[in-house]
Amino acid sequence: MKARITVTLKPSVLDPQGKAIEGALGSLGFAGVGSVRQGKVFDIELSGSDRAAAETQLKAMSEKLLANTVVENYRVEILDNHA
Amino acid sequence: MKARITVTLKPSVLDPQGKAIEGALGSLGFAGVGSVRQGKVFDIELSGSDRAAAETQLKAMSEKLLANTVVENYRVEILDNHA
Numbered sequence: 806m807k808a809r810i811t812v813t814l815k816p817s818v819l820d821p822q823g824k825a826i827e828g829a830l831g832s833l834g835f836a837g838v839g840s841v842r843q844g845k846v847f848d849i850e851l852s853g854s855d856r857a858a859a860e861t862q863l864k865a866m867s868e869k870l871l872a873n874t875v876v877e878n879y880r881v882e883i884l885d886n887h888a
Numbered sequence: 889m890k891a892r893i894t895v896t897l898k899p900s901v902l903d904p905q906g907k908a909i910e911g912a913l914g915s916l917g918f919a920g921v922g923s924v925r926q927g928k929v930f931d932i933e934l935s936g937s938d939r940a941a942a943e944t945q946l947k948a949m950s951e952k953l954l955a956n957t958v959v960e961n962y963r964v965e966i967l968d969n970h971a
Contacts, residue, residue: 811929813929813931823930826930826953826954829953830949830953833949833952833953835945835948835949837934837935837936837945838932838933838934839932839933839934839935840932840933841930841931841932841933842930842931843928843929843930843931844928844929844930844931845926845927845928845929846894846896846926846927846928846929847906847909847924847925847926847927848896848924848925848926848927849921849922849923849924850921850922850923850924851920851921851922852920852921852922853920862918862920865918866913866916866918869916870909870912870913870916871909
């Protein structure tokens with residue numbers, strides 16, 4: 806089973822990296838860029854085919870390792886279920 | 889208009905960071921984790937409401953700044969169109 810976890814900074818948290826990209830895009834001549842926020846994705850291959858169990862496991866992984874829930878949000882998606 | 893660019897390593901490229909996360913998940917007791925690959929997401933706010941023009945612009949941004957197309961793939965999504 807393929808899954809994707811997307812970790813993004815909470816909206817209230819400053820994102821200097823995003824700001825830098827915003828500036829760089831402006832310097833490159835891209836107009837109309839409002840705000841840029843950078844996040845992370847994790848593409849995870851899981852064995853087993855129980856979707857609900859996989860979601861629970863992926864959430865636990867996010868809480869324990871992948872996301873810092875003080876400043877970050879995460880979203881879990883199951884991309885396919887051909888295991 | 890909100891857009892998301894997802895940049896992932898090409899499948900043929902080694903991902904040591906992903907491997908490290910794989911190992912860490914194993915040490916934390918998560919079983920059945922096959923492979924982990926890490927990528928980046930950019931959430932970009934654009935002015936204007938021309939979807940096709942926005943897509944062209946986002947692709948140009950990816951090629952020029954956000955992705956290293958030698959080793960990375962990118963995907964452009966328009967998340968909403970309420971500009």
